[in-house]
Amino acid sequence: xxxxxxxxxxxxxxxxxxxxxxxxxxxxxxxxxxxxxxxxxxxxxxxxxxxxxxxxxxxxxxxxxxxxxxxxxxxxxxxxxxxxxxxxxxxxxxxxxxxxxxxxxxxxxxxxxxxxxxxxxxxxxxxxxxxxxxxxxxxxxxxxxxxxxxxxxxxxxxxxxxxxxxxxxxxx
Amino acid sequence: xxxxxxxxxxxxxxxxxxxxxxxxxxxxxxxxxxxxxxxxxxxxxxxxxxxxxxxxxxxxxxxxxxxxxxxxxxxxxxxxxxxxxxxxxxxxxxxxxxxxxxxxxxxxxxxxxxxxxxxxxxxxxxxxxxxxxxxxxxxxxxxxxxxxxxxxxxxxxxxxxxxxxxxxxxxxxxxxxxxxxxxxxxxxxxxxxxxxxxxxxxxxxxxxxxxxxxxxxxxxxxxxxxxxxxxxxxxxxxxxxxxxxxxxxxxxxxxxxxxxxxxxxxxxxxxxxxxxxxxxxxxxxxxxxxxxxxxxxxxxxxxxxxxxxxxxxxxxxxxxxxxxxxxxxxxxxxxxxxxxxxxxxxxxxxxxxxxxxxxxxxxxxxxxxxxxxxxxxxxxxxxxxxxxxxxxxxxxxxxxxxxxxxxxxxxxxxxxxxxxxxxxxxxxxxxxxxxxxxxxxxxxxxxxxxxxxxxxxxxxxxxxxxxxxxxxxxxxxxxxxxxxxxxxxxxxxxxxxxxx
Numbered sequence: 001x002x003x004x005x006x007x008x009x010x011x012x013x014x015x016x017x018x019x020x021x022x023x024x025x026x027x028x029x030x031x032x033x034x035x036x037x038x039x040x041x042x043x044x045x046x047x048x049x050x051x052x053x054x055x056x057x058x059x060x061x062x063x064x065x066x067x068x069x070x071x072x073x074x075x076x077x078x079x080x081x082x083x084x085x086x087x088x089x090x091x092x093x094x095x096x097x098x099x100x101x102x103x104x105x106x107x108x109x110x111x112x113x114x115x116x117x118x119x120x121x122x123x124x125x126x127x128x129x130x131x132x133x134x135x136x137x138x139x140x141x142x143x144x145x146x147x148x149x150x151x152x153x154x155x156x157x158x159x160x161x162x163x164x165x166x167x168x169x170x171x172x
Numbered sequence: 173x174x175x176x177x178x179x180x181x182x183x184x185x186x187x188x189x190x191x192x193x194x195x196x197x198x199x200x201x202x203x204x205x206x207x208x209x210x211x212x213x214x215x216x217x218x219x220x221x222x223x224x225x226x227x228x229x230x231x232x233x234x235x236x237x238x239x240x241x242x243x244x245x246x247x248x249x250x251x252x253x254x255x256x257x258x259x260x261x262x263x264x265x266x267x268x269x270x271x272x273x274x275x276x277x278x279x280x281x282x283x284x285x286x287x288x289x290x291x292x293x294x295x296x297x298x299x300x301x302x303x304x305x306x307x308x309x310x311x312x313x314x315x316x317x318x319x320x321x322x323x324x325x326x327x328x329x330x331x332x333x334x335x336x337x338x339x340x341x342x343x344x345x346x347x348x349x350x351x352x353x354x355x356x357x358x359x360x361x362x363x364x365x366x367x368x369x370x371x372x373x374x375x376x377x378x379x380x381x382x383x384x385x386x387x388x389x390x391x392x393x394x395x396x397x398x399x400x401x402x403x404x405x406x407x408x409x410x411x412x413x414x415x416x417x418x419x420x421x422x423x424x425x426x427x428x429x430x431x432x433x434x435x436x437x438x439x440x441x442x443x444x445x446x447x448x449x450x451x452x453x454x455x456x457x458x459x460x461x462x463x464x465x466x467x468x469x470x471x472x473x474x475x476x477x478x479x480x481x482x483x484x485x486x487x488x489x490x491x492x493x494x495x496x497x498x499x500x501x502x503x504x505x506x507x508x509x510x511x512x513x514x515x516x517x518x519x520x521x522x523x524x525x526x527x528x529x530x531x532x533x534x535x536x537x538x539x540x541x542x543x544x545x546x547x548x549x550x551x552x553x554x555x556x557x558x559x560x561x562x563x564x565x566x567x568x569x570x571x572x573x574x575x576x577x578x579x580x581x582x583x584x585x586x587x588x589x590x591x592x593x594x595x596x597x598x599x600x601x602x603x604x605x606x607x608x609x610x611x612x613x614x615x616x617x618x619x620x621x622x623x624x625x626x627x628x629x630x631x632x633x634x635x636x637x638x639x640x641x642x643x644x645x646x647x648x649x650x651x652x653x654x655x656x657x658x659x660x661x662x663x664x665x666x667x668x669x670x671x672x
Binding site for chain 2 (some may be wrong): 018019021022025026029030033036037040041044045046047048049050051053054057058060061064065067068071077078080081083084086087088091092093094095096098099100102103105117120121124125126128129131132134135136139140143144147148151154155159160161162163
């Protein structure tokens with residue numbers, strides 16, 4: 001604490017990259033919310049309009065974000081650590097691919113046929129599995145097939161949820 | 173008293189049907205199965221397993237979910253003892269002495285004591301819920317919109333104070349959760365708010381999408397980044413049942429832990445998280461030889477584990493009687509109930525008595541099941557602990573994807589979840605703890621509704637919140653809690669508690 005005090009007496013500088021970024025992020029989200037709800041009526045206290053709460057909460061967010069960012073200039077804190085793009089791309093990409101293929105997709109020029117769980121299942125396991133640094137191809141492929149079969153049996157048959165399995169091949 | 177017995181009889185009549193017993197059993201089993209995996213906490217476990225309850229009737233689904241919840245809690249303790257990785261905040265304390273006991277070859281006794289202590293605490297907590305359920309529900313029916321609003325404000329204040337990490341950041345998370353809850357069509361005026369004109373958003377952000385994105389996907393990203401150090405115990409598990417000496421040592425800590433946990437769990441706001449810490453501190457203070465703690469003292473497992481389970485269960489009280497979830501796990505239960513068409517609150521008990529009492533009776537059955545399932549299956553749990561993460565997370569992903577797709581049969585939901593996964597990952601990177609956001613999100617819609625109603629009744633005067641005595645009292649408590657937490661001396665102590 002005493003060390004902190006001494007440093008505080010010196011000039012203001014960024015002492016916690018993480019807190020500064022966090023504060024700015026919250027401010028940005030608050031500003032976005034205010035921008036998006038700009039046209040919504042505030043109403044009166046007696047009859048609150050659609051825009052009152054979003055704007056009020058967003059204003060509080062901006063205030064808290066500012067406090068957080070300012071505190072980053074006064075108190076020591078953590079640095080921002082590196083981003084693992086590998087995880088973001090493969091894990092989230094795998095999930096998006098699942099969404100695209102499970103029931104087909106038709107958006108402008110991109111057309112994906114309805115492939116069903118038989119394709120989407122192994123796809124999500126294989127693509128997301130690439131995110132692991134210690135991946136083993138053979139193990140991953142076997143695991144993808146086993147997991148897909150297991151999920152098909154569990155969700156489609158044991159729990160009878162309406163998931164397309166392979167409409168193009170099996171008609172279900 | 174006779175009222176309570178007749179209620180419990182009704183409940184056991186529902187819970188003891190073959191189908192519901194089987195559901196409680198399966199729930200406990202899969203809850204433990206997933207909860208025992210290192211790096212998968214109760215929130216992620218419940219979010220992942222939500223879809224397997226979709227095909228069931230509401231009573232069965234809730235019984236199964238409650239089973240999953242207990243299983244996940246107990247699974248967390250198992251990981252804490254055997255691998256030294258706490259599944260969530262409440263089992264942090266168990267790692268201190270539990271893992272030491274495991275290293276000394278007494279893992280079996282630690283697990284057995286935890287299970288027996290939890291079972292006892294669960295029995296007591298079930299009775300507490302049954303006893304308090306009816307009177308609290310009657311009290312809740314007296315609450316007007318102003319009281320409800322103030323109660324939720326108090327709950328959120330507690331949640332801010334009891335969250336891990338910086339108070340300011342927890343505050344930001346609650347506000348962000350409230351902000352996210354306003355996205356979608358405004359229920360009163362029918363206007364679209366912050367939807368970017370994008371039709372899937374006009375119903376608002378789906379709860380399951382947010383929960384699985386932030387707690388499923390983002391957690392996977394977090395875990396991938398920190399190469400895990402699993403300190404799986406090499407020593408033998410040893411016998412499971414504590415001997416007479418162990419029992420004598422742990423009986424009083426179990427009693428005290430149960431009491432502390434049950435009381436703290438009832439608090440709106442995440443009181444349950446304090447139980448294990450409080451119990452551990454007390455046991456250490458009154459022990460004849462405090463230096464034994466941290467080196468494998470059985471009291472340090474028995475007390476906190478009982479407090480943990482008692483609190484985990486009495487946390488249902490604010491949810492079932494007032495309809496207000498006290499923490500992120502209970503917020504998930506609200507989401508699950510809403511998916512099954514039940515709006516939690518005082519009306520559940522009067523309109524759906526079988527569901528209400530059936531669920532309470534099944535809590536006791538669930539605790540018994542845990543005892544029966546877990547002790548013989550310890551060997552299996554140990555095997556599960558050795559599953560490498562490189563296979564675990566693709567399995568988590570395929571489960572989450574199928575689950576999200578099944579909520580509304582909407583493929584676009586999966587893409588949304590990925591987006592929220594990224595959002596959650598950014599939050600984690602910026603040092604935020606996302607649990608309070610989920611709570612804010614779930615409470616947001618209800619808070620807005622109650623605020624509007626209260627202001628319509630009071631003709632636009634904010635004074636209504638301080639003029640009505642109950643509401644004023646609740647707000648005073650919130651202010652006191654926040655001021656105490658913000659005082660420098662206390663915030664230092666708070667840091668110590670949460671880092672210990």
